[in-house]
Amino acid sequence: MKVSARIISMIMILMLPAMIQAQSGGYAGAPTRLGYGPRAMAMSNAFTAVTSEGIYSYYNPALTAEKLDHIQLDMTASSLKFDRVFQTLGAKFQLPPTAGLYIGLMRTGVKDIDERSLSGYPLGTFDASEYQVLTSFGLRVSEKMNAGINFKINFANYHPDLPGAIAVGVDIGLLYKPTSSFNIGLTIQDMFANYRWDSKDLYGLDQSRNVINNFPIRYKLGVAYQKPKFTISSEFEIQSYISESRTRELFIDGSGPPTVIEGFEEVHTSTGIFRIGGAWNAHERFTLRGGYRITDTSRSGSGSFSTGFSVNLPFDALAPSIDYAFIIEPYNVASMHILALRLHI
DSSP, X not given: OHHHHHHHHHHHHHTSOOOOOOOGGGSTTGGGGSOSOHHHHHTTTOOTTOOTTOOOTTTOGGGGGXXXXXXXXXXXXXXXXXXEEEEEEEEEEEETTTEEEEEEEEEEEEEEEEEEOTTSOEEEEEEEEEEEEEEEEEEEOSSSEEEEEEEEEEEEEOBTTBOOEEEEEEEEEEEEOSSSSEEEEEEEEEETOEEEEOXXXXXXXXXXXXXXXXXXXXXXXXXXXXXXXXXXXXXXEEEEEEEEEEEEEEEOOSSSOOEEEEEEEEEEEEEEEEEEEEEEEEEXXXXXXXXXXXXXXXXXTOEEEEEEEEEEOSOSSSOOEEEEEEEXXXXXXXXXXXXXXEEEO
């Protein structure tokens, strides 16, 4: 009778949901997918095919091959809720005769996280940080076609007692220009990137195992229609996720109590994202931007707006401009203020 009760208890446990999947925003490298600067973020990050607003290889490495007669330098700072940090620095260099190089740095994280013991006693505060170093190379294959590749090194430091993790990712991209006003961009991003964690020392458990957190692979197709007075762009993205689920199987051999055999298997899911943005050059020294994004095309209420502007300062030296973006985050969780300074060196 005792054995029967034990069997029934285990069967009831196994009938509970055995797989818990995180939402798309919880996957590895999520902070690095916020965007790269106020010009693009004000246009909902619909920048896979945009060349009229400057060169941002973060969105498509093929953009790196676009010819500029100067070095484009961008420095970004932000004001985010929940003590979050977002900063970027990037520079685009020309490599004659038909190539380009882009180098960028991104810093994200959360400051002053309250740390407590298992009993609830305060232990102080700590910061969680994530960095990304981007190196992009682009080549003009022909007058109408660019190709490019990004190499990204991501470093995550989430706790003082947990060793940091490094993820190396690769992006590839194409830019096709069928006319002088119309661009088509295609990219595959964050290939091969994942964080590997070992929390054995943090929790003092010898049976701890390494955990692998994969970055979602991003497939993006974008278009842009560009005129001297305005730009309209849109894109569709599919993020493909690979996560782990725990499986449980009840084993009964009749000679002893039943046992539960646990295992792990990969689960593949995906999310569709739609973005549209626009820019209007209202004056030679003022540009207005706006955008709308649907974070998950399968869910209602995931749309959000963004807007921003640029002011081109009246100085010939360095041609400085101040860029600003205001972004409403998906599901109206919070808002972001992004500010940048652009220089032409």
